[in-house]
Amino acid sequence: MQGTAMKNEKFLNATSIFRSQATTQTSSKSVRGESASPVKKNIKIKVESFNFYYGNTWALKNIQIAIKENNVVGIIGPSGCGKSTFLRCINRMNDIIKNTRAEGFIYIDGKNIYEKDQDVVTLRRDVGMVFQKSNPFPKSVFENVAYGLRINGVKDQRVIAQKVEKSLKDAAIWDEVKDRLSDSPFSLSGGQQQRLCIARALAIEPRILLLDEPASALDPIATSKVEELIHQLKKEYTIIIVTHNMQQAARVSDFSAFFMMGELIEYDATSKIFTNPSNKITEDYVTGRFG
């Protein structure tokens, strides 16, 4: 793909998206995804003119996207395109990396999380995250899930026990661990450990769940359990999932965002992205014509 042709294609696509939304916008800025679904849902996350830098490296370039409540959004794109960086910007996990800089706005329920008065601990409680490699704490299965509750000041043992059970049930792992709550999580299989981490994230009742390649190290059965779990969880949560597995993005997400070289190339309903993407670059990527 030649640079100039790619830019022209992208420019045409971007202008047509903005034009089609012009009549429905109340804000002066156009954000992709705001009017993409016929089903009326609240905008949970709205990203406007967002840029992110690692030192002098411009990792995210003018990202505009609106994510609706209780939707699953799949983020796809080649390695190094900014998928995980974008995900980590949503709960400001990148703040802990030295020499990084964020510009622009990410609104969650209408509040810009990059405002100076934003409490990052509260933000990370509201926006849970699960990583590619399951990382249970060296505590019992029960304590792994109870940990977040305890550090958030919950002291009532009965409440903790109820919430641990609910989280493990919500993460579809209760039946497998209910008799092993005192065991070490490292005795669980990889898929079980990953669902335990999801249960741990759910225990503190976040509003949004960020999943960074949650099934990439799992076998097909564990992967299918995690995917089924995502499908169940979207009734209560807004979920953003980064995945290299395009079939997985197609199976689990309502909307898909295709990133390349730090830019959001296309954001649309998943069925549209995988049957008739608007942008030639997206089509070349999803059909494996470049990579």
Add this chain to the structure above:
Amino acid sequence: MQKRHLDEELRILTTDLLKMAALVEDAIHNSTEALKKKDKELAEVTICADKKIDELENIVEERCIDLFALFQPVAIDLRFIATAIHINAELERMADLAVNICQRAMELPEQSAVKALADISKLSDIAKTMVKKAIDAFVDRNEELAQEVILTDKEANRLRNDIIRELVYDHMAKDGSVVPRTIPLLLAARDLERICDHACAIAEDVIYMIRAKVVKHHRELL
């Protein structure tokens, strides 16, 4: 542009469909010739040749299913293979209609309505052209050509109506004894027009493949 293993598979699929389309065109041509010349031998040969088309249909269908299972195609690849499955079924149905025409040819007595036969020959030419253009539109991803096929369907309908009108009003209504030798022609005209309908269906699938818009039952979208 990266060359993919899938591209080679799609090329083989296209070749199989082209083979099948060529056999179907031959079947349409031969069935009409058998009817015109009352050539029972040609009709029998054409009926036997249908087996090859049936076998090819199975091969193409299995190939498409394999491609879905093994490559999990998306975007244009997905639309291409989905269209190939439809085209495969339409071509096989056309071949069956050509077999029907051969059976009419075998039932046809010696004397038949001459003008109707000439019009049936014209209708057969239209059908063959529509099939060829529809397949060319698929291979070349040519939407204009697909639209041309759809527009030609009106002409096929008009000609079929002319043939039926002539056979019913100029022959059957005037002389009841000609009914046995006009019915096969009437049915053959209907079969040929149906072949044209199947060519139209292919053209509509081709437009779906190119535009990702279903125009079937929605001609206003053309």
